[in-house]
Amino acid sequence: MSVIPSIVEKSIIRFDVDQVRKDFPVLFQEVYGKPLVYFDNAATSQKPQVVIDSLKKYYSEYNANIHRGVHFLSQKASQAYDDVREKVSGFINAKSEREIVFVSGTTEGINLVASSYGRKNFSPGDEVLISTMEHHSNIVPWQMICEERGAILKVIPISDSGEILMEEYKKLLNSKTKFVSIVHTSNSLGTVNPVKEIIQLAHEYKIPVLVDAAQAVLHEQVDVQDLNCDFLCFSAHKMLGPTGIGVLFGKINLLESMPPYKGGGEMISSVSFEKTTYNEVPFKFEAGTPNIADVISFGVAIDYLLTSDRKAIAEYEQKLLSYAIKSLSDIEGIRFIGTAKKRTSLVSFVIDGVNALDVGMSLDTQGIAVRTGHHCTEPVMDRMKVPGTIRDSFAFYNTMNEIDKLKEGLIKAIRLLKK
Amino acid sequence: MNNKGISAIEDEIVEEFELFDEWTEKYEYIIELGQKLSDLDEKYKIDSNKIKGCQSSVWLNAYEKDGLIFFEADSDSTFVKGEIALLIRVLSGQKPADIVSNELAFIDKIGLRQHLAMTRANGLASMIKQMKLYALGFQSQEKA
Structure with missing residues (x-):
């Protein structure tokens, strides 16, 4: 009689990193004569061959502007483009594809909400809540709209370990709070926040919540209905897709209540010099010719993830982290x-007695790509009382062996720098 | 006083770097230069002397003696300190007009610029700009 394999054994069977790595051509190269170790995945992930091929295929076989052309190529491109909106909707379990707005990335998504929702709904004295661990992209747009509307930006403190202080958060919520914007997974600390609970608490005061999910979508399944978030943003390039394309999810009633953010083609219903009427959601927010090629490639990246065993990937990545x-x-x-x-x-x-930048450059000479500095989260660095850190961010195509190389590289860097 | 002109010193540096084939060796040499450069006196490590970069900070002090400008500087990054050592070797002890007009072609020639990401290259650029501004300041004082 066979013994039922444990979960760990199962995941080994289901997940073969050597096989997966073959899908990512960029990994097979030498940098300064050393095999590349890519540990800057939080900045941008690498792309599987199928995603790269899809860009080439689009431009060589059916490049056309969409939604207006009566010709064959335009129809083919339109179909491919529209399919991706449905795919994204399924990927995050939105109720309808009308809740999916294509933007250039997470940053633009947040700016769109801050600008459009904020301009309409914030009044002098109103409060907007963010946390200490936000990326500059989830700070500055709120500062800008708060300044414009006379609203006040309030910051939820975090603990020494880098976790949101939930009791402090509860104390900050009040009748003046008009919006909460929170990061799902911190790009500089790695913290995964209890966003569902954060959203529930805000909803008790009928406050809408935006989730910055840029660092989450590659690593775990994000379900907007389960979270019950009002808005959620992420970028394709951090989840195997191309740069320059991302998603703003918004609940349909909220998106419908918001004024357009940019004016131009595609976002209109009819235009005269006297009056323009706007197109319906989501097109109302998508002025101009969209990023057709990258949207189509983004769809291929989603397919790649959806056909992978995401549970096995998550388990493997947690093993890399523990290791x-x-x-x-x-x-x-x-x-x-x-x-x-x-x-x-x-x-x-951080490592005592050596500068993060110097360590990062030394690792680079050894073929190891990491990120150093404040990672666009200066306030969190101030909170942790460090000028910057060395950050190694892993993806499922990284290996334990590469972590061994990182350790050797760090020891070598320290020896050189402490001479 | 520095007996050699800026171009002559630049040529020397370019020659030195020609010994290295790889970026790794250049990196290690610049680190060594940074380690050798003496620390700036704490009294000069003040905010008005600070050039804030994206990933490192630089403190730059300048003074004039007998019509020549002298620089001393420090950084929290040893690599940046090594870059400073090169800049000081070229520009310190020179005439203000020479400092202002020189284009520091050696930085490109030794392959330093191409190896620096924008943020860090900008740090180097702001260091050079600040050195030139000091020189300009002393130059206009002289004329006044």
Whole structure:
């Protein structure tokens, strides 16, 4: 009689990293004569061959402007483009594809909501809540609209381990709060926030919540109906897709209540010099010729993820994380910045007596790509009392062996820099 | 006083870097230069002397003696300090007019610029700009 394999054994069977790596051509190259180790996935992920091929196929076989052309190519391109909206809707479990607005990326999505929703709904004295661990993209648009509308930006504090202080959050919620905008997964600390609970608490005061899911979508399944978020943004390039395209999800009644953000073609219903009427949601927010090629490629990236075993991927990435923490902990003078209980597959740290930039450059000479600095989250660096960190962010095509190389690389860098 | 002109020193540096084939070796040499450069006196590490970069900070102090400008500087990054060492070697002890007019072609020639990401290259650029501004300041004082 056979023994039922444990979950771990199962995941080994289901997930073969060597096989997966073959899908990512960029990984097979040498940098300064050393095999590339790519640990800057939180900045942008690498692209599978099928995504790269789809861009070439679009431009060589059916490039045309969409929705207006009566000709064959235009119809083919329109169909391919429209299919992706439906695909995205399914990917995050939206109720309808009308809730999916294509934007250039997470940053534009947040700017759209801050500008359109904020301009209509914020009054002097109103409060907008964000957390200490936000990316600059989820700080600056709110600062801008708050300044314009005379509203006040309030910041939820975080603990030393990099977790949102929920009791402090509850205290900040009040009748003046008009919006909460919160990061799902921190790009600099790795913290995965209890967004569902954050949303529930805000909804008790009927406050809408935007979720910045840029760092989440590659690593876990994000379900907008389960979260019950009002808005959610993410970027294709951080989830195997091309740059320059992203998604704003918004509940349909909210999107319908909001004024357009940019004017131009595609977003109109009819135009005269006296009066223009706007197209319906989501087209109302998509002025101009859209990013057709990248939307189509984005669809291929979603297909790639959906046909992968996402549970196995998540388990594998958590193993990479545990291995990295255990392995790097031996390094003398290392201090991890961001030690939340629930974390995504990245480590952020400082090492006593050496500068993060110098370490990053030394790793680069050894073929290891990491990110150093404040990671566009200056306030969180101030909170953690460090000028910047060394961040290694993993994806499912990374290996334990690469983490061993990182450790060797760090030891070499420290030896050189402490001479 | 520095006996050599700026171009002559630049040529020397370019020659030195020709010994290295790979970027790794250049990186390690610049680190070594940074480690050798003496620290700036704490009294000069003040905000008015600070050039804030994206990933590192630089403190630059300048003074004039017998019509020549002298620089001393420091950084929290050893690599940036190594870059500073090169800039000081070229520009410190020179005449204000020479500092202002020189285009520092050696930076391209030794392959430094192409290896720097924009943020860091900008840090180097703002350092050079600040050095030239000091020189301009002393130059206009002289004329006044």
